[in-house]
Amino acid sequence: MDMSTPSLTATLQVSVSVRTWLADDIVGYEFRPLSDTPLPGFEAGAHIDVHLPGGLIRQYSLYDLPTERSCYRIGVLRDPQSRGGSVALHDGVNAGDTLTISVPRNHFALHDGPERSILFAGGIGITPIICMAQQLARENRPFEMHYCGRSLSRMALFERAQELSQGDGAQVQVHADDGPAEQQLDARAAIGAPSADKHLYVCGPTGFMDHILQTARELGWDEAHLHREYFAGAPVEPSDDDSPFEIEIRSSGEVIKVAADQSVAHALLDAGFDVPLSCEQGVCGTCMTKVLAGVPDHRDLYLTDDERTRNDCFMPCCSRAKSSRLVLDL
Numbered sequence: 001m002d003m004s005t006p007s008l009t010a011t012l013q014v015s016v017s018v019r020t021w022l023a024d025d026i027v028g029y030e031f032r033p034l035s036d037t038p039l040p041g042f043e044a045g046a047h048i049d050v051h052l053p054g055g056l057i058r059q060y061s062l063y064d065l066p067t068e069r070s071c072y073r074i075g076v077l078r079d080p081q082s083r084g085g086s087v088a089l090h091d092g093v094n095a096g097d098t099l100t101i102s103v104p105r106n107h108f109a110l111h112d113g114p115e116r117s118i119l120f121a122g123g124i125g126i127t128p129i130i131c132m133a134q135q136l137a138r139e140n141r142p143f144e145m146h147y148c149g150r151s152l153s154r155m156a157l158f159e160r161a162q163e164l165s166q167g168d169g170a171q172v173q174v175h176a177d178d179g180p181a182e183q184q185l186d187a188r189a190a191i192g193a194p195s196a197d198k199h200l201y202v203c204g205p206t207g208f209m210d211h212i213l214q215t216a217r218e219l220g221w222d223e224a225h226l227h228r229e230y231f232a233g234a235p236v237e238p239s240d241d242d243s244p245f246e247i248e249i250r251s252s253g254e255v256i257k258v259a260a261d262q263s264v265a266h267a268l269l270d271a272g273f274d275v276p277l278s279c280e281q282g283v284c285g286t287c288m289t290k291v292l293a294g295v296p297d298h299r300d301l302y303l304t305d306d307e308r309t310r311n312d313c314f315m316p317c318c319s320r321a322k323s324s325r326l327v328l329d330l
Contacts, residue, residue, distance in 0.1 A: 011051070012039065016097045017071065022156035025078045026124065027090055028063075030071050031101060038069035044135035045108035045128050045201075045229070048072060049278055049286070050085075051100040053092045057277075058085035059284045061128035061203075061229070062104060063157065065135050072101070075156050077124040107285045107302070108203070108229040110135060115197045118190070119145040120212050122204020126157055128229060129203055133164050133172070142169035146190050148208065151178045187215045194221040203229045206301075223304055230283045230301040245321040249273075249330050250292055264316035264326075273330060275316060282318035289314060290329035295322040 018030035033039050047061045060074035079086045093099065110117065110132055117136055121129035126147055136143040145164065149155035158174050165172035175185040191200065191212070200221065202212045209228055216226055247256045247264060258267040265287055268275045278286040282300025296314035307313070314326075 010103050011100050012103060014039075014072070014099055014101055016093060016095050016099060019093070019095045022075050024154045026075055026154070026156045027078070028073060028075050028156070029089070029093070030073050031099065032071045034098070039072060040103045041069050042072075042104035043106060044110055044131040046104035046106040046131075047108075047128070047284075048074070048104050049102035050074070050089070052085060052088040054084065054088055056085050056088055058089075059278060059286075061108075061131070063127035063131055065131050065138070072104075075124060075127045105285075108201070108227065110201070111199050114141065115199050117141065117143040118192075118198060118200045119143060120190075120200070120202040120204070120208075121145070121147045122202075122208035123149050123154070124156065125202070125204030125208070125229075126155070126161065127203075129201065130157055130161055130164075132201060133161070133170070137164055137170055140169065144171040144173075144190070146173050146175060146185055148175045148185050148204070149177065152176050187212060188219065191216050191219055191221070193219060194225065199225050199227060201227045206230060223306060242320060245323070246325040248293075248325055248327045250327055251330060255325075258320070263318065264320065268316060268330075277317055280317045282315045285315070287315055287317045289316050292327040292329050294324075294326035296320070296326060297322045 013034050014031035015034055016029055017032040020028045022028040042062060044065055047059045049057050049059055051057055060076060062072050063075050064073040076086050076089045078090045108128055117132070119129045119132055129145065133143060133145050145161065147155065147158060147161050152158060155174070155176065161172050162174060164170055175183055200216055202209050209230065213226055213228060242260045244260050245258050247258055247267065249256070256267050256271045258264055265275045265277055276286050278284050282302055285302045290313050291311060295311055297320040298308045298314060299319045300315040302315060
């Protein structure tokens, strides 16, 4: 395989070269290749799939923009609401272990150009955001970064974030909930009025992100200038209102029935189709599938409102159908 242009479905074997505490309940992991072949490059906002003990696969943002392609770094919060991923890493993965990971994928990339970027990180959402700040600083592009958390002891990388404010055109502010009133985040003031030369990027807990995005919309920002990445969605549970429907496979004409209590992804898997699954919450975009006909019932957190309106793709891990049949480009 040419590691300079790897397939997005490729996997890599890496060793855990470093395990370190980044903050209360947050562990940092550094991965290095098992051979002399450098790891594929990436840009800010990228994440990798990490294959964990027990067969779990979880996504983690890469938090350090390397000067050379020698390692990847992730930060993992031990989440009390974890579905098993963070606990598996914290309790079962140590320095010296070997793991399987995916090549980096990026659904949260920075826009090119001279535009000013406003970055918001909430808690562990600092991992992709600080990487963005690093890239913007390296490219001498102006940005503001606001890092919010419950307390400094629970805020990973906050010292590194503050160091970035030393560059020209960079402004970094750290906001701790238990800190003085004057350093608390004023979202409206931080976001400001919209303009064609500003883009907003946000990552963190769902409530934090919703607050930032809704405030921006109230200030008149349009969706094209708002960019977000969710780490987790609400558990996908069947609804009493869910009805069965059909999936048609365009390439073969095969029709697959999806039961009321069954996901499209698992109906496809049961029918022998290889569906790439990871988060199963409509967050990561791994399973995104093109829709050729029919109307999806979008239940993901990945697509924007404009993308949902087009109805030309959906996430079969969690979304369903409003029409009696969806025709898929499979």
